[in-house]
Amino acid sequence: MDKLGIEYKLILAQLVNFTIIMFVLSKLLYKPILSMLEKRKKKIEEGLVLTEKMKVEEEKMEIRKAKMIAETKKEATVLIEESKVHAKDEAKQIIESAHKEADEIIEKGKLQAAEQKKMMQKEMQQEAIDLATGMAKRLLASAMTAETAHTVLKKHIKELQAIA
Amino acid sequence: MAELTKDARGFVSGIVQYLEGDKPISSQVPKLKKLLSKVTAADGKDVEAEVITTVPMQVEEKQKLTTALEKLVKHPVKLVCSVDESYIAGMQIKIGDWVVDTTFVHQLQSLAQVLGE
Numbered sequence: 596m597d598k599l600g601i602e603y604k605l606i607l608a609q610l611v612n613f614t615i616i617m618f619v620l621s622k623l624l625y626k627p628i629l630s631m632l633e634k635r636k637k638k639i640e641e642g643l644v645l646t647e648k649m650k651v652e653e654e655k656m657e658i659r660k661a662k663m664i665a666e667t668k669k670e671a672t673v674l675i676e677e678s679k680v681h682a683k684d685e686a687k688q689i690i691e692s693a694h695k696e697a698d699e700i701i702e703k704g705k706l707q708a709a710e711q712k713k714m715m716q717k718e719m720q721q722e723a724i725d726l727a728t729g730m731a732k733r734l735l736a737s738a739m740t741a742e743t744a745h746t747v748l749k750k751h752i753k754e755l756q757a758i759a
Numbered sequence: 760m761a762e763l764t765k766d767a768r769g770f771v772s773g774i775v776q777y778l779e780g781d782k783p784i785s786s787q788v789p790k791l792k793k794l795l796s797k798v799t800a801a802d803g804k805d806v807e808a809e810v811i812t813t814v815p816m817q818v819e820e821k822q823k824l825t826t827a828l829e830k831l832v833k834h835p836v837k838l839v840c841s842v843d844e845s846y847i848a849g850m851q852i853k854i855g856d857w858v859v860d861t862t863f864v865h866q867l868q869s870l871a872q873v874l875g876e
Contacts, residue, residue: 720874732847
């Protein structure tokens with residue numbers, strides 16, 4: 596072995612050195628690095644899980660959002676329909692009320708016209724009576740003679756005597 | 760005075776007949792006899808009767824009216840006569856608060872009132 600240049604002592608020393616270095620490195624460097632790598636891996640895995648969760652949540656949120664939009668649209672449609680129906684009802688009521696009011700006005704007008712007609716008829720009747728009475732008075736006054744007046748007077752006195 | 764036409768004469772005659780015939784004087788003095796007797800008996804003096812006619816009353820008419828009124832009120836009656844041509848015909852007698860109106864004007868007014876109703 597000496598001929599080949601191999602020294603056992605040197606090799607042994609190197610082996611011891613190597614073992615020591617390996618031990619030191621393993622204790623002081625590899626383990627922390629491995630631990631750090633493990634931690635990072637774990638964190639990445641956690642991040643991935645979280646991302647996955649987030650994706651699921653997002654999908655859920657999207658579904659919920661779509662559902663809400665659909666519901667809102669439905670509600671809005673119902674509200675619009677109800678409003679239309681309500682507006683129709685209100686319009687109907689307004690028209691009915693207007694018709695009723697118009698009927699009342701017409702009825703009132705008819706009554707007023709009838710009353711006015713009645714009043715006019717009464718006035719005309721009164722005027723006719725006044726005219727006839729006035730005419731009768733004038734004619735009687737012009738036709739009345741002293742003789743007739745005495746005849747009437749005597750008749751009335753006779754009636755008084757009959758009562759007495 | 761202008762002479763009346765035939766139609767006007769007929770009208771006047773109809774009115775006169777209505778005024779004289781349909782409402783005898785008796786209908787205008789309901790319970791007058793009793794009431795006047797009570798009123799005048801309480802008083803003791805002569806009763807004054809205001810009589811308004813359309814022509815001056817003749818003596819005979821006055822006597823007959825006085826007698827009739829005295830019988831009604833059972834008291835001596837003194838007539839206070841006056842003339843108002845606007846009454847057309849008939850007479851108005853006032854004794855106290857009581858009035859008997861047989862004038863044509865009054866009857867025409869009553870007729871107009873009845874027609875108006």
